[in-house]
Amino acid sequence: ETGVTQTPRHLVMGMTNKKSLKCEQHLGHNAMYWYKQSAKKPLELMFVYSLEERVENNSVPSRFSPECPNSSHLFLHLHTLQPEDSALYLCASSLGPLRGTDTQYFGPGTRLTVL
């Protein structure tokens, strides 16, 4: 185990639903990330939080809303998603967004299917 947990592991939702993905890290890290992994595409960085402050938003549609209440927890709130949003959503954490400390540790991901 990497010390990063994600729930739920699988989620099926309709386009009108509202759901949230949860990530928790037990590594004492200060930075947390959301990635989207689609088939045959590189990992796409969505959001970066450092010390609970959002430092990166990679032009992600507003139907994805992150929340970082503390350095150990990260949420991704979902609403009015589209079928093309179906993917594996990965959370990662690292010691901090500082040069030389970029090893990111990933959770197992949430497999999201939007009907």
Next chain:
Amino acid sequence: GESVGLHLPTLSVQEGDNSIINCAYSNSASDYFIWYKQESGKGPQFIIDIRSNMDKRQGQRVTVLLNKTVKHLSLQIAATQPGDSAVYFCAERENTDKLIFGTGTRLQVFP
């Protein structure tokens, strides 16, 4: 934009043989590189990293080689085992703290 890519989408090797997975990167300013392994149903797992001031780094059964002249990164796995079957990603860090990932190479180990 800059991108990281992999030469082979699928690599099949016999158990016990050595595996070499290659990665080309295009940003000469990248100063840090990581290899990740992703097994089915799991998130990417850190394997080994290397900084741009090095050309080789060894771990347990794995070696990463960096050739900055041709912007090439490789991962060598010695005595490949069935448990090594997975998708392998390289990632580079540019002059920010953002990691750019490649699309991945699937390694298949057969008996």
